[in-house]
Amino acid sequence: MGGVIGLDVGGANTKAVWRNGGERRAVSRPFEVWRDREALAAVLREVVAGVAPEPVEAVALTTTAELSDAFRTKREGVGFVLDAAEAALGGPPLFAFTTAGEVVPFAEVRARAPEVAAANWLASALAVAAVHPDALMIDVGSTTADVVPIAAGRVAATGRTDLDRLLAGELVYTGALRTNLAAIAPRVPVRDSSCPVASELFAISADVQLILGHLAPGAYTCATPDGRPATVEFARERVARLVCADAEQMAAEEIDAIAAFLHAEQVRQVEAAVRRVSGRFEVAPPVVPLGAGAFLAREAAEQLGRAVAELPW
């Protein structure tokens, strides 16, 4: 069947896109690499078979899995991911994408492992730049948002590594699914007061977005913190625990007010990054929203009065 595959090995999700001319197919599978790193090769094999059951011309890989604590350093993590991909996908030529925007054969890239770490945002931004030469890409995933300026068809980001991107406001650690609510805001509104939160992992952003109707139950694709179902009722129980309460102590409306506050705080964090990144440019090009949390990007754009441009696929 030919065509090429783009493979993104995240810490919590592994995704593949197959493309051949105008044809396109995508698969995403939750897989938390820190829970069982030895299973990575099998997961890669499955994901790639799912998107392209017949031989392809080439596979190009990005990875962020190396940041997970399955690995002591990014060098070790990138090496492990390259090994797993080689073991799983022997056949077509394999390439890795670097934070310099190069596509490098595996054989050459091993010595340059740190340059391969977390280049996925750049791959996405280059794809956006091919369609919208002037844009602000906002890709909100399960835990992070990439806020990447594109000017005159080029990716105009300041940072290349995750650390530099955090410092530049181009990487925002807030996402639509797995973000610990205790890390979104130190206090939430309760009974006309502001209540400090419990710093446990009792509830995540998917609970908030499910309660508010921004995510359908089927879009809650990660594990729930308590192992109970991804329904509004159980999500409310999890959110109540954020202030050491339960569903007997708090009314549904009180819990939903906490959810609404935390959702607004996530939008505000994306807005702050948009303002900061946009401040470097004279014009304000349209926002291109992407990812499972694209709705958060659209809301931030609306709050800021920015135009929104959707991708054609």
Next chain:
Amino acid sequence: MGGVIGLDVGGANTKAVWRNGGERRAVSRPFEVWRDREALAAVLREVVAGVAPEPVEAVALTTTAELSDAFRTKREGVGFVLDAAEAALGGPPLFAFTTAGEVVPFAEVRARAPEVAAANWLASALAVAAVHPDALMIDVGSTTADVVPIAAGRVAATGRTDLDRLLAGELVYTGALRTNLAAIAPRVPVRDSSCPVASELFAISADVQLILGHLAPGAYTCATPDGRPATVEFARERVARLVCADAEQMAAEEIDAIAAFLHAEQVRQVEAAVRRVSGRFEVAPPVVPLGAGAFLAREAAEQLGRAVAELPW
């Protein structure tokens, strides 16, 4: 051998104290009830046998395990803990401590389960009040700090439930061991700038306190987030991940500066609670520091110029 046992069933640690006149013995065992709640009875049996191998006159129990997400409500959690204690400790009369300060036989207390939830701070405060009739007890545990005023020999707290205590500043969700660093501060200093943190569970307060020498490796009694050893070297790798970096990208001094900042922030949070709780009283009685994180309480007292009174045991 007689005597009585005080048993505290926490979400992450189970503790027992045996006392007979002037004799006293204590045992603490890490046990995370949400990982395997069915093992609770066996753990209680072991802890009690460890502190008092022969029959005692009575056992009085407090519990905070009901807040863990092993249970849908506190009512369910308290019932489960009472059942486990009954199954494990059949023999001496069993009592539960309530947030009203009563000691109630198990048979009577089952219908009043919510009153039994999280009464441990009150049991501790009453013990302190017997020694220091005017004091501010600051008990810093693995994840939380109790800031409880004692006046004229009585516990003068405003809140009784955890939610009301959070709102009153009498319960502060910061601790010496298990607090997720991403929940301590939204930003940390990196290279003359302020860097947003990754909202994962990459590192905990025990890593910070170990790096700074406030905790010995043997006092790191909880699991490390990455399953690697509780040494300064590995703790630094965990803390580097908080800003998406690794030990190749950041020097030890840079990582230690992040640790120092987060430690100071924990002290500041305890200080803020002390100021708030003390504001209700005309006099400023001595601070009585308790718990695995007593050093944080002593530092907060010093910063505020408050006298410190140690307990005689």
